Amino acid sequence: MRRNIVHPGASELTYEIREIVAVGERLKTLGVPVYWENIGDPIAKGRQMPQWIKDIVADLVANDDSSWGYSPTKGILATRQFIANERNAEGGVQITPDDILFFNGLGDAIQTTFMYLHSSARVLGPSPAYPAHSSAEGAHAKSEHLTYDLLPENGWLPDLEDLRNKVKYNPNIAGILIINPDNPTGTVYPEETLRGMIDIAREFDLFVISDEIYSRITYGETKMVPLSAVLGDVPGMAMKGLSKEIPWPGSRCGWVEFYNKNVDSNFAKFAKSLVDAKQLEVCSTTLPQKALPRIFAHSNYQAHLAGVADEYAGKADFLADAFADIDGLTLVKPQGAFYASPTFDAGKLRNDQTLPIADEAVRAYIEEIVTNVPNDKRFVYYLLGATGICVVPLSGMNSRLEGFRMTLLEPDEEVFADIVERLATAIKEYLES
């Protein structure tokens, strides 16, 4: 090239959740049946959509030609009004349709948010991290993503004193990111912790981003508290979407709710810049915005959500029981979303542990790819080669902890139980090797 055309932040763009797929696909060609426990797509895992949801979408496609057209840049007014009414009825920060901006999925919202953030303004996010946030934030700053630690010994909640110090000693930090319920840990933040984080934001004049895409998938003791309920007068934005709760990831439909835009003119300008950016793109997907109020207001919707939450609660219990007696592994039982992230206790993983792999070609391939990889990735590769179970190493999710993320998505209970039991056996065997 005549000159370097690579963005200086390009090396921050990693997405381990999908990168592991290449290894799984290669193993498939070698005859290994692969169980995809890495990707958070309930549809890909075989969830059947209820007929009443299909009927709403089919009716729109057949009878409402406007569902085929562009929509206003911010999103369809009636849908934004519906969301604003829902939010305002919950109490807390009040919003109008003008405070809502639709995106082509939260992936788009995340990219756009960090792309248009001043390049020296940093957002401190959780570790382990969901890679879309950490990569986008790192790429925008052309540097590694800045994180606060979620601690398994603390139920995957952060140490607020440590978080406060990170903010205090880095004047570039302009915002705090919370993922609630969290991906990859499945933790749901108690109100007290959220208030503590918001107090830090208030003290240092920061804004708060709360990714609440899993807000209606909770099944533990901790009640889900949305950002809007506890934010008070601090500027903030909540990210919500249809991908997980309906679930309709293929709709590419998510939205941002801006809170307290008008208490800070700089935050208001930032919010406007995101609308202006979306305007250049024209608008976001129309059909799911049309369907949203009809699905959310449908008499079956609450029962639909409750049924799904019950299912994940049962799986979380089963997993916790199956892993309870594994010496060297810690599992915090998830309370929301559909992931669990077991961690290996310090010093339990080494770079010479293995699992037996009978097939010579498979073993040779795994031995080839485990050189110079983090210890938890080595475990993940051996697990994949030996059992076909595909999970994501936590080292690929901006974490200093060794562990892996798996999902609770497998809809067939017997298959789920079999995967968990084979996983537990493999972990024990690996740790003893």
Ligand SMILES: Cc1ncc(COP(=O)(O)O)c(C=O)c1O
């Ligand atoms: C925490 C979190 N935020 C955002 C997204 C992206 O969702 P979308 O399908 O709306 O792009 C995901 C997807 O897994 C997620 O886990």
